[in-house]
Amino acid sequence: xxxxxxxxxxxxxxxxxxxxxxxxxxxxxxxxxxxxxxxxxxxxxxxxxxxxxxxxxxxxxxxxxxxxxxxxxxxxxxxxxxxxxxxxxxxxxxxxxxxxxxxxxxxxxxxxxxxxxxxxxxxxxxxxxxxxxxxxxxxxxxxxxxxxxxxxxxxxxxxxxxxxxxxxxxxxxxxxxxxxxxxxxxxxxxxxxxxxxxxxxxxxxxxxxxxxxxxxxxxxxxxxxx
Amino acid sequence: xxxxxxxxxxxxxxxxxxxxxxxxxxxxxxxxxxxxxxxxxxxxxxxxxxxxxxxxxxxxxxxxxxxxxxxxxxxxxxxxxxxxxxxxxxxxxxxxxxxxxxxxxxxxxxxxxxxxxxxxxxxxxxxxxxxxxxxxxxxxxxxxxxxxxxxxxxxxxxxxxxxxxxxxxxxxxxxxxxxxxxxxxxxxxxxxxxxxxxxxxxxxxxxxxxxxxxxxxxxxxxx
Amino acid sequence: xxxxxxxxxxxxxxxxxxxxxxxxxxxxxxxxxxxxxxxxxxxxxxxxxxxxxxxxxxxxxxxxxxxxxxxxxxxxxxxxxxxxxxxxxxxxxxxxxxxxxxxxxxxxxxxxxxxxxxxxxxxxxxxxxxxxxxxxxxxxxxxxxxxxxxxxxxxxxxxxxxxxxxxxxxxxxxxxxxxxxxxxxxxxxxxxxxxxxxxxxxxxxxxxxxxxxxxxxxxxxxxxxxxxxxxxxxxxxxxxxxxxxx
Numbered sequence: 001x002x003x004x005x006x007x008x009x010x011x012x013x014x015x016x017x018x019x020x021x022x023x024x025x026x027x028x029x030x031x032x033x034x035x036x037x038x039x040x041x042x043x044x045x046x047x048x049x050x051x052x053x054x055x056x057x058x059x060x061x062x063x064x065x066x067x068x069x070x071x072x073x074x075x076x077x078x079x080x081x082x083x084x085x086x087x088x089x090x091x092x093x094x095x096x097x098x099x100x101x102x103x104x105x106x107x108x109x110x111x112x113x114x115x116x117x118x119x120x121x122x123x124x125x126x127x128x129x130x131x132x133x134x135x136x137x138x139x140x141x142x143x144x145x146x147x148x149x150x151x152x153x154x155x156x157x158x159x160x161x162x163x164x165x166x167x168x169x170x171x172x173x174x175x176x177x178x179x180x181x182x183x184x185x186x187x188x189x190x191x192x193x194x195x196x197x198x199x200x201x202x203x204x205x206x207x208x209x210x211x212x213x214x215x216x217x218x219x220x221x222x223x224x225x226x
Numbered sequence: 227x228x229x230x231x232x233x234x235x236x237x238x239x240x241x242x243x244x245x246x247x248x249x250x251x252x253x254x255x256x257x258x259x260x261x262x263x264x265x266x267x268x269x270x271x272x273x274x275x276x277x278x279x280x281x282x283x284x285x286x287x288x289x290x291x292x293x294x295x296x297x298x299x300x301x302x303x304x305x306x307x308x309x310x311x312x313x314x315x316x317x318x319x320x321x322x323x324x325x326x327x328x329x330x331x332x333x334x335x336x337x338x339x340x341x342x343x344x345x346x347x348x349x350x351x352x353x354x355x356x357x358x359x360x361x362x363x364x365x366x367x368x369x370x371x372x373x374x375x376x377x378x379x380x381x382x383x384x385x386x387x388x389x390x391x392x393x394x395x396x397x398x399x400x401x402x403x404x405x406x407x408x409x410x411x412x413x414x415x416x417x418x419x420x421x422x423x424x425x426x427x428x429x430x431x432x433x434x435x436x437x438x439x440x441x442x443x444x445x446x447x448x449x
Numbered sequence: 450x451x452x453x454x455x456x457x458x459x460x461x462x463x464x465x466x467x468x469x470x471x472x473x474x475x476x477x478x479x480x481x482x483x484x485x486x487x488x489x490x491x492x493x494x495x496x497x498x499x500x501x502x503x504x505x506x507x508x509x510x511x512x513x514x515x516x517x518x519x520x521x522x523x524x525x526x527x528x529x530x531x532x533x534x535x536x537x538x539x540x541x542x543x544x545x546x547x548x549x550x551x552x553x554x555x556x557x558x559x560x561x562x563x564x565x566x567x568x569x570x571x572x573x574x575x576x577x578x579x580x581x582x583x584x585x586x587x588x589x590x591x592x593x594x595x596x597x598x599x600x601x602x603x604x605x606x607x608x609x610x611x612x613x614x615x616x617x618x619x620x621x622x623x624x625x626x627x628x629x630x631x632x633x634x635x636x637x638x639x640x641x642x643x644x645x646x647x648x649x650x651x652x653x654x655x656x657x658x659x660x661x662x663x664x665x666x667x668x669x670x671x672x673x674x675x676x677x678x679x680x681x682x683x684x685x686x687x688x689x690x691x692x693x694x695x
Contacts, residue, residue: 003552003555006552006555007552007553007555009552010548010549010552010553013549014538014541014545014549017540017541017545018538018540018541021540021541021579022540080538081534081535081536081537081538081539082532082533082534082535082536083536083537083538085500085502085530085532085534085536086530086536086537086550086553086595087553088501088502089500089501089502089525089528089530090525090550090553090554091521091522091523091525091526091553091554091555092552092553092554092555093522149373152369152373153370156353156366156369156370159357159362159366160353160356160357160366161356161357161358162352162356166352166353166356169349169352169353170349170353170370172345173342173345173346173349173374173377174346174373174374174377176342176345176381176384177377177380177381177383177384177385178384180384180385180388181384181387184387184388184391197387197391200387200390200391201387204380204383204384204387207380208380211376211380212373212376215372215373215376216373219290219369219372219373222290222365222368222369223365223366223369225365225521226361226362226502226503226504358464359463359464360464361504442464442465445465446462446465446467
């Protein structure tokens with residue numbers, strides 16, 4: 001048991017430390033997140049479209065697309081100097097490796113998302129009071145669900161001929177219900193008035209996370225092995 | 227052709243002919259007229275498409291447990307046959323919707339779920355094409371197939387929550403629209419005919435891929 | 450002396466191509482076998498099978514009496530792998546890399562062991578330096594330290610002398626023979642026979658995926674091998690021509 005969490009801690013420490021020095025995953029997520037928001041601003045002029053219609057979708061699209069690039073960078077780097085073989089030839093528990101990866105990716109995404117949020121508050125004139133506890137809960141659940149499946153699929157993608165392109169092809173269809181829940185839930189939170197129906201979406205996201213974190217935990221080993 | 231396949235072919239033919247006959251003889255449905263008869267094709271092929279994906283997901287799991295390529299062959303064959311069925315769903319849907327509701331498409335519960343299933347199928351098949359090594363292909367497909375299959379009920383429920391919060395017309399009537407006896411019989415015949423056809427096609431495709439693998443084995447023995 | 454590796458009829462294919470065909474191999478504790486062969490002969494494939502990076506297509510393999518496809522974690526806990534690539538993260542320091550691997554291998558008193566191994570490979574002074582500042586030779590030495598961290602019973606080395614200068618090669622050879630004395634079993638692929646033949650027990654020659662020679666290191670004759678291979682190659686070319694005409 002101790003070595004399980006030892007592995008989790010080691011993966012987390014190594015990923016965060018390496019990223020702190022390189023900063024390229026973080027840069028990717030933040031830049032691409034911001035650029036996606038900018039693209040949506042030009043695609044759906046906030047002056048002409050109701051803010052509540054545009055902002056939730058813009059935010060979550062930015063998070064998911066930036067997240068995909070971030071996952072690809074992270075998985076790509078794990079392949080450098082064949083480090084992945086170093087991990088595969090170790091007896092480290094595969095579930096622990098999965099948890100460690102999820103946690104480190106979560107850190108990178110959380111930081112990226114916060115930066116994009118600040119940007120969005122400014123450009124969409126978002127009322128900060130909307131950023132309630134419920135909002136952050138939904139943000140966490142949505143990001144966690146994204147990573148639960150994304151972490152597994154990112155490794156799969158690296159093993160195919162299409163490499164980086166494979167990840168969005170596999171991931172986005174699976175994530176559609178989570179995206180729906182996140183956007184609908186966020187829209188409910190950002191619209192003034194009672195948060196009716198929010199509970200359903202939060203529940204959906206939580207169930208999604210539970211199912212896919214479990215599946216990922218059990219299947220990650222199969223994906224790492226030859 | 228083997229005995230089992232001959233029987234299946236016979237049943238499939240009988241089933242399809244029976245379906246055609248029923249479609250020609252049952253009265254037109256009051257509200258929608260002739261076009262409504264597409265329902266008896268649309269629903270069975272949808273059922274088969276979801277069944278086929280379940281077969282893919284299940285055999286992926288079995289492969290991961292046993293590493294027997296037979297399961298991977300069945301999973302792949304089911305996906306290749308199933309994608310045809312889900313495409314038919316996406317074709318018959320609009321064919322039915324346009325004359326009656328005036329729109330080709332609506333993001334209602336069933337059509338949306340069907341569309342996502344179509345995407346999941348495509349992703350699975352694209353993955354298979356991008357991995358050269360036989361064992362690696364089987365391994366990775368099994369994981370993706372399984373995860374994708376787990377996703378299907380969640381897609382359904384997510385869209386159901388959305389439908390409950392933003393009520394909108396549903397193509398093909400709500401969930402509890404009932405069916406008169408002769409309509410129900412036609413539907414069941416349709417389900418039977420298409421399911422048998424699926425099983426036949428699955429078996430044929432699987433036999434084909436088994437022979438492909440056997441040819442590979444023979445090449446290996448020679449070299 | 451206990452048997453560490455027992456392989457029979459070991460084969461591995463990639464599509465229609467047999468990278469390794471019907472290889473038998475037995476390794477006892479404290480035995481070092483040098484693996485020779487032209488590029489593409491199947492050396493890396495054999496090593497990756499022992500390193501549990503790939504599964505055999507045919508044949509049987511046990512490491513420390515265990516089946517690597519069924520008891521992978523147990524097998525890996527006793528196996529150290531050194532490859533062409535360093536398996537290191539160059540944004541981390543030497544020490545950090547070793548601590549990371551120590552955790553992956555469940556090694557207790559990681560800090561102490563890491564320090565010791567770094568010192569043994571001559572990188573004690575550079576423990577706090579990032580790997581990106583290391584030369585190729587230094588990275589190889591660190592990679593070896595990484596492989597030895599958990600005192601493995603089996604060492605699998607794929608061209609470990611690559612990129613090392615003469616003193617580096619001598620150092621490595623000393624290190625490896627010391628591991629052999631300690632009781633580790635070793636299979637290493639190399640083109641640098643001079644540094645290996647003095648202390649290796651046997652030489653195993655692969656050609657086109659098959660074992661063509663296995664003999665004691667002392668009786669090994671370089672010239673003999675080259676002539677033999679030319680003979681085998683000519684034979685196969687003749688067979689291929691006949692098949693092509695048929």
